Structures are given as structure tokens and as C-alpha cells.
Amino acid sequence: MSLKKSIRFLLIKSVGQYINLLSFVHPKKALHLSYTLFTNPRIGKISEDKLPEILRNTIKETFHHNEDHFQTYTWKGNDTRILLVHGWESNSARWEKTLPHLQKSGSTIIAIDAPAHGQSSGKEFNVPRYAEFINKAVEKYSPSIIIGHSIGGAACVYHQYLHPKTSIEKMVILGAPSDLKTLIDNYINMLSLNKKMFTLLEKRYLENFNFKLKDFSGGAFAKHIQIEGIIAHDTTDTVVAYEEGQKIASGWKKGKFITTQNLGHSMHDDDLYQEISRFLFEE
Structure with missing residues (x-):
């Protein structure tokens, strides 16, 4: 293990030890800290004056939803519209390598932050809020x-589980x-973290979103999906397990499951994108 990795490992474990100690004397503070660390991305924000080049020559729109606002970027094309939804500690620029493959179809492409x-606004990320942003974008575009x-x-x-039609x-x-x-x-x-922290975090999700952790499952939600789709996952993904x-x-x-190898978590690959394009535009 390199010195840098060793220092990071010790730092992570010391933070966990601090939260564990805090859970016995100030459980509310321990919960707040652990929840914040889990839901607040450290990177991924971009300012308007430092937009990545791929996002500059786009039609930009800001939408307001409750106390939040979110940003979209549109590459104008024909009447077929594609919505792109990025992941954790990222932003709409992550689609730079994907765009050329989709643009061959002439489609209008919209990416959402x-x-x-x-x-987009806020410090906390969670899937239910992201789904609300997605729904606003789907209603608009x-x-x-x-x-x-x-x-x-x-x-x-x-x-798709919440809004099938x-x-x-x-x-x-x-x-x-x-x-x-x-x-x-x-x-x-x-x-x-100790078992007490798991119980506290589960209770927080139940209070905030009205579901138990075990019930929030893509596998369970997917049973209700009626549209066609592709699920692609790489065997060497160290961020999200292949399973x-x-x-x-x-x-x-x-849903058609596609297994890839040696792409890691990014999933950028010409052959994969060609297979996706055939599914989207030829079938």
C-alpha cells in the first residue's frame, strides 16, 4: 500500500472511530455527521465561468423545483430526444465520450446536472430528489x-418505477x-461504524423518505418496468459491484443484460456504444 493510500485509510478509520465514540455521547451529532459524509459529494460542482468546453456551446436552462434549482444542457438535433443522467461526484460533462455516438442519429440530446x-443547487444528494429532477426534465422535454x-x-x-407512463x-x-x-x-x-450507527441511519431514511433500506432496491423496482432497456455492467467495476x-x-x-470486461466503472467503449446505438435507433 502506498503512503498516500495508507494516510487515506488511517484518516477514514479515524473518522469512523470518532463517529462511533460520538454515537454514545451525542447520537444526533453522530448521525448528522455520518449522514452528511454519505450524502454530500466532495467534487462534481462547476461554476458558470469555468464550464467544461463540451458544455459551452449548448442551450442552457435552469429549472426551479421546490427550494432547489437544477441545470440542463441541450445539443439541438431532430425530434428524437435523449435525456442523459450522470452519477455520483460527476456532472453533465461526463458524457463527452458518449455524445458523438448518440449524435450520429441526429437526435436532440439533453443532459441534466x-x-x-x-x-444544480444544494449540498445533499439522494436518489428520490434526483428522480424528482428527472421527472421535471421528462415533463419539459x-x-x-x-x-x-x-x-x-x-x-x-x-x-421509471414511480412514473411508468x-x-x-x-x-x-x-x-x-x-x-x-x-x-x-x-x-x-x-x-x-458500529451497529448503532446503522440503526440510526436506517431510521433517518425511514423518517426522511418513508422507506426501509432493504426495500429501496433497483431489482425490485425493475419488476414494474414495462419499457425495453439495456443494463450494462463491467466485471472489473470496483465502484459498483457487477452483482x-x-x-x-x-x-x-x-431488459437486456450486457456484460463488459476491463472497462471499469466509466463504461466508455466504442463497441458498447455501437451496440447501444443499434438497440436505440435500429431495432
Whole structure:
């Protein structure tokens, strides 16, 4: 293990130890700290004056939803509209390598910045809020295709579960997690948090979103999805386990599961994009 990784490992474990100690003397503070660390992205924000080049020559729109606002970027094309939904600690610029493949179809492409990412507002990210942003964008643009990466893919699955009757006809999910409980478990293991912290975090989600962690599952939501789709996941993904993609695919009757190798979590690959394009535009 390199010195840099060793320092990071010790820092993470010391933060976890601090939260564990805090859970006995100030459980509310311990919960606030652990929840904040789990839901507040450290990177992914971009300012208007430092927009990545790929986002500069686009039609930019800002939408307001409750106390939030979110940003979209549109590459104008024909009447076929595609909505792109990025993942954790990212922003709409992550689609730079995907765009040329989609633009060959002549489609209009819209990318959305997630809560607390890109130019969208907020400090906290969660899938239910992201699904609300997605729904506003779907109502505005009426896309027939939606493509989500990582936790953005999970938000697309959840959105389709909540809103099955929209303009969306096909969906593509890349490297997406299925179970919120798995994400929480991984987070707890990384910090070596005690069982009390898991109970507190589960209670927080139940109070905030009215669901138990075990019930928030892409595999379960996918059973209700009626549209066609692709679920692609890489065997070497170290961010979201390959088995998570399998869970989503197992519930989705009209979903085709594609296994890739040596692409990691980014899933950028010409052959994969060509297969996706055939599914979207030729079938």
C-alpha cells in the first residue's frame, strides 16, 4: 500500500472511530455527521465561468423545483430526444465520450446536472430528489430515450418505477447500483461504524423518505418496468459491484443484460456504444 493510500485509510478509520465514540455521547451529532459524509459529494460542482468546453456551446436552462434549482444542457438535433443522467461526484460533462455516438442519429440530446452537482443547487444528494429532477426534465422535454450512469442509472430506474407512463420508450443503465442497503453497508464497513450507527441511519431514511433500506432496491423496482432497456455492467467495476447490475437485470422483463470486461466503472467503449446505438435507433 502506498503512503498516500495508507494516510487515506488511517484518516477514514479515524473518522469512523470518532463517529462511533460520538454515537454514545451525542447520537444526533453522530448521525448528522455520518449522514452528511454519505450524502454530500466532495467534487462534481462547476461554476458558470469555468464550464467544461463540451458544455459551452449548448442551450442552457435552469429549472426551479421546490427550494432547489437544477441545470440542463441541450445539443439541438431532430425530434428524437435523449435525456442523459450522470452519477455520483460527476456532472453533465461526463458524457463527452458518449455524445458523438448518440449524435450520429441526429437526435436532440439533453443532459441534466444532479442535485449538489454541476450547476444544480444544494449540498445533499439522494436518489428520490434526483428522480424528482428527472421527472421535471421528462415533463419539459418529453424524451423517448433516457440513459443513466452509476447512481444516475439507479435514479432512472426509480423514476421509471414511480412514473411508468411518460414519453420514455427505451432506457439504458450503465454501471448502476441496485440496493441502497448495499451502499450503506459498504459505507459502514469502510468507516468501521458500529451497529448503532446503522440503526440510526436506517431510521433517518425511514423518517426522511418513508422507506426501509432493504426495500429501496433497483431489482425490485425493475419488476414494474414495462419499457425495453439495456443494463450494462463491467466485471472489473470496483465502484459498483457487477452483482448489482445483475440484480436490476433479473427483475426487468424487457431488459437486456450486457456484460463488459476491463472497462471499469466509466463504461466508455466504442463497441458498447455501437451496440447501444443499434438497440436505440435500429431495432
